[in-house]
Each structure stands twice: as structure tokens, then as C-alpha cells.
Amino acid sequence: MLMKSSAIAHSNIALIKYWGHRNKISPELNIPLNDSVSMTKYGLSENTHLQAHTTIEFSEDLKENEAILNNRLLKGRDLERILKVINPLKKMKKIDYNFKMVSFNDFPTQAGLASSAAGFAALTLAAAEALNLDLTQKELSTVARLGSGSAARSIHGGFVYWHRGFSHETSYTEQICDPEHFDINAVIAIIDEGRKDVTSDIGHELAKTSIFNTIRVKKSHEQAKEIRKAILDNDFKKVGMITEKNCLYMHTVMMTSEPALFYWNPLTLKIIKKVLYIRKSEKIDCFFTIDAGPNVHCFCRPENVEYIQKILLSIEGIEKAILVKPANDSYTTNEHLF
Numbered sequence: 001m002l003m004k005s006s007a008i009a010h011s012n013i014a015l016i017k018y019w020g021h022r023n024k025i026s027p028e029l030n031i032p033l034n035d036s037v038s039m040t041k042y043g044l045s046e047n048t049h050l051q052a053h054t055t056i057e058f059s060e061d062l063k064e065n066e067a068i069l070n071n072r073l074l075k076g077r078d079l080e081r082i083l084k085v086i087n088p089l090k091k092m093k094k095i096d097y098n099f100k101m102v103s104f105n106d107f108p109t110q111a112g113l114a115s116s117a118a119g120f121a122a123l124t125l126a127a128a129e130a131l132n133l134d135l136t137q138k139e140l141s142t143v144a145r146l147g148s149g150s151a152a153r154s155i156h157g158g159f160v161y162w163h164r165g166f167s168h169e170t171s172y173t174e175q176i177c178d179p180e181h182f183d184i185n186a187v188i189a190i191i192d193e194g195r196k197d198v199t200s201d202i203g204h205e206l207a208k209t210s211i212f213n214t215i216r217v218k219k220s221h222e223q224a225k226e227i228r229k230a231i232l233d234n235d236f237k238k239v240g241m242i243t244e245k246n247c248l249y250m251h252t253v254m255m256t257s258e259p260a261l262f263y264w265n266p267l268t269l270k271i272i273k274k275v276l277y278i279r280k281s282e283k284i285d286c287f288f289t290i291d292a293g294p295n296v297h298c299f300c301r302p303e304n305v306e307y308i309q310k311i312l313l314s315i316e317g318i319e320k321a322i323l324v325k326p327a328n329d330s331y332t333t334n335e336h337l338f
Ligand code: DP6
Pocket: 013, 014, 016, 017, 018, 019, 036, 114, 115, 116, 117, 147, 148, 149, 150, 151, 199, 200, 201, 291, 292
């Protein structure tokens, strides 16, 4: 039997951030300190849909594991991360075959655009399908989490809630509502497409060294519940205000960790100020959020998205501004990459 399958998943942007693990349970499981909420995103430009496309095949004829991402052969830590997802799936199927994986991201890898979220969600779905495991989306989300925490949220489309849980089975994601329910778009101002200086897994470890970590976790947990209701109520202003606050809580923790983490650069702050100006002076509803990188996501209603893009592109140093809308669920496809 041919054990080969392909899947596509989209990246996501957190409205309520995941930053820091509950290490006491098991550092390997990526169990977060607080519930988080995200929007799975679909890039509207022709060549950038912010998606990962992955094909995987298992076979007893393969002499060794082979994983290729964007034409690069993965080794060491990168390959180990892939195995964190593959090994539990092989165990469920009770087989021990090697695999070949080929994956492409259509956007910058490790630049704070959640490329690993899309990548590990696509990998989990493709591998579970290739092994004919028939897992629910909830189960898929727990496996994707083992590769990259935020990947658990990219299994679903639209707006997604991650229950932090207290064990492998109870730390899972579910959809809050589908992409059509909440009218929102975003423009991502690309400041830097390079790889981040400090990867998220190091940052998750440092979170607990900040004196603001405990309060951030408590507030984020509350905000996750509040924002879920605001999304369901289509309350754009409330979603925006909670999102901005939550982003600043996370960056406060980052900046006050030991050693301190600064993901912003001067252009990041310039864009934050621009968003605040547009909101106050032009009375256009828009708000910002920033992940573990300098790039800024500016959310707005769909009718304002081109105007916001124009303004961001007029800022010196911003050459790229990607339009996004909420994406659909991750899905399998017959388009195999090998
Ligand atoms: C700041 O551990 O999921 O984006 O695996 O490096 O992509 P990578 O990141 P992950 O941490 C994500 C942290 C965050 C906030 C969030 O997405 O909730």
C-alpha cells in the first residue's frame, strides 16, 4: 500500500500570545502557560498565500529519513523537530518505516511570520493521512503542537482557541468561528525578512525570568476568554484593544527577561505610532500586533485594507506589505511534491 500524502496549512497570527511553557509538566510537550487565540491567515498576493505545502511518504524500502524544506536538506535539530511529530504518529500506526518529506513555504522562514506553524500543521496532517490514521482535528492539533506550539492553531482555519490544558491530551485547539464570521483583514508590514536572532524556543524558556511574567499569564488567560466573546460578537474595536494590550504585555516580558529580548527595531515603533495616529486622527479602526520579530501586523476592516497598505508602503524602509484575510482549515491535496 502506498503510504504517501500531501497537505496544505496556513500560518497564523496570535491575538492572545503564547509565550512560555509549563515546564513542570514536560518541556517536550510544549504545554503553554496560558490559553491563546489566533487568526489563521491567507496571503492575498499572487505568490504569497502564507502557506506550507508538504508531501510525505513512508516506506520500508527507504534506508534513512530524509526531510527537505525549501530545497534544503534538514539535519540536526531541524530534523529532530520533524521526528517529534512523526514518531508519535508512527507509534499510533505501530510501524517503524523511514520517511521522505518535501515541503515548501511561500514566505520567509523564521522571520516572525509563523512559518513553523504552517509547516508543522501541514506535516502533521500529511503524515496522519499517509499513515491512514483517521485522527480528529483536535487530535491532530495535539500532535502538531509537539513540533511547534503555535502549529496546533494552524490545523484550523478562521479564529482559533488553544486550551492550555495540563497534559498532552488536554492541550488542544478548536475553532471559535469560521473565516467568514468575523470581518477582518490585515496588512503585514515587512521590516526584515531575515531569520530571527533568538528563536522562540529560547524565548519561551526566558519568559519566567521576567518579573512581569506571572501577571502577563494571568491577564492573557482572562483576555483569551474575553476576546473569544468579542470575536463571536463581531466587536472589532474590542478585539483590537485586547489584541494590542496583549501584544505589549508579551513584549514587556521579552524586554525584561534576563537576558533581555528586543525583537523590535526603530521601524517597528514607527509603524506602531502610525497605526495609533490613523486610529485617532483619521478615525479608521485599525490596530497592531507583533510576534517574535520586528514585522508588524496591522488589522483593519476589509474596506480599509488597501488604504492602510498604501500608508505603510509610504514609510521609508517598508518595501513590502502583505494583505491577509482569515484562511480556511488545513487540508489534504493530491498535488504531491515528489
Ligand atoms: C510570539 O514556539 O510556536 O509567535 O515554533 O518558533 O514558530 P515557532 O514558535 P512557537 O511560539 C510562537 C510565539 C509567538 C506567539 C504566538 O504565536 O502565540
